[in-house]
Amino acid sequence: MKRIKMGCTTLSIPAMALGIMRMNQKSVPEAQVAIQAAYDAGINFIDSADIYGGGKSEEIFGQAFSQMQIKREEMFIQSKTGIVPGKRYDFSKEHILHSVDEILERMQLDYLDSLVLHRPDALMDPEEVAEAFDQLQAAGKVRFFGVSNFDTAQFKLLQSCLSQRLMFNQLQFSLKHTGMIDFGMHMNMVDKPSVDRDSQFLDYACLHKVTVQAWSPFQYGMFEGTFIxxxxxxxxNQELQKLADKYEVGKNAIAAAWILRHPANIQMLVGSMNPQHIRDSAKGAKIRLTRQEWYDLYLDAGNYLP
Structure with a gap:
């Protein structure tokens, strides 16, 4: 498995993580098979969230992992908080601290390697978030911190009040969700792709060494389904199959290789619970597409160059 530097640190993390959003749909033995498949492929990074399956995904993970032979220190385990489903986003100190305690209990852990704030809270008080982060770190409950779906200004605002460096920003990115790179190639144009919807965060991440975590790497729309x-x-799919045949892998691996070809050292989140899909996706980390192959996929996904 390809390894990348985590944020501004010298710590090494895999270029892929296993997202457990759908683990609530699996039995404990099935969850163990998925975790083991990822681990055997070099994916020792777990991404979760307190809302996945209403907390059930983390419960299943906790039960499964506690019975496995993998040592805790061999895994990097991350969860997210801040969404109260159907009611509000909540970055209050009280909510963050309470959520972490519940996450640790469900996952049967003493600490999280990383805590990520899930979606921007319009009522976010950066100083209150800073107090929560300081308390969690001092108590040994969380080692590192990040955010998800933040634009550049939101990221910079929160970072300005923190004593810790934000390591991650989790953003949607795939062959069918290319907004983060479209506008750069359509600079000075007046067409739809020229609109910057992400406040140039990918460039900011490269400049300031923030690890972008790409979610829904095989999806089109927002959870509308897979394009594979x-x-x-x-x-x-014709182009994916052509390249899959060339590199002797499946289509998932090629779609993954396309994301990882970007020089930003993106970490891709594999959300599948299918061991075969996990193993095939992991093969994408070993493939370096040529520039033309990368652009061919980009164009065949429905994009165009000015």
Whole structure:
């Protein structure tokens, strides 16, 4: 498994993480098979969130992992908080501290390697968040911190009040969700792709050594479904298959390789609980697409160059 530097540190993390959003749909033995498949492929990074499966995903993970032979210190375990489903986003100190205690209990852990704030809270008080982070770190409950779906200004605002460096920003990025790179190639144009919807965060991340974590790497829209083997995307799947045959892997590996080819050292989140899909996706970390192959996939995904 390809390894990358975590944020501004010298710590090494895998270029892929296993997202456990769908683990609530699995039995404990099935969850163990998925975790083991990821671990055997070099993916020793787990990404979760307190809302996944209403907390059930973390419960299943906790039960499964506690019975496995993998040592805790061999895994990097991350969870997210801040969404109260259907009610509000909540970055209050009280909510953050309470959520972490519940996460640790569900996952049967003494600490999280990383805590990520899930979606921007309009009522965020950066100084209150800083108090929560300081307390969690001092208590040994969280080692590192990050955010998810933050634009550059939101990221900089929060960072200005923290004593810790934010290591991550989790953002949607895939062959069918390319906004973070479209506008740069359409600079000075007036077409739709020229609109910057992400406040140039990818460039900011490169400049300031923030690890971007790409979620929904095989999805189109927002959880509308996968583009892999989808009849609605024939040109893209034809190109994916062509390259899969060349590199002797599956289509998932090629779609993953496309993300990891970007020089920002992106970490990709694999959300599948299918051991075969996990293993195939992991093979993408060993593939370095040529520039033309990368652009061919970009164009066949429905994009165009000015």
């Amino acid at each position: 083997d989808n009849d609605g995307f024939p040109k893209l």
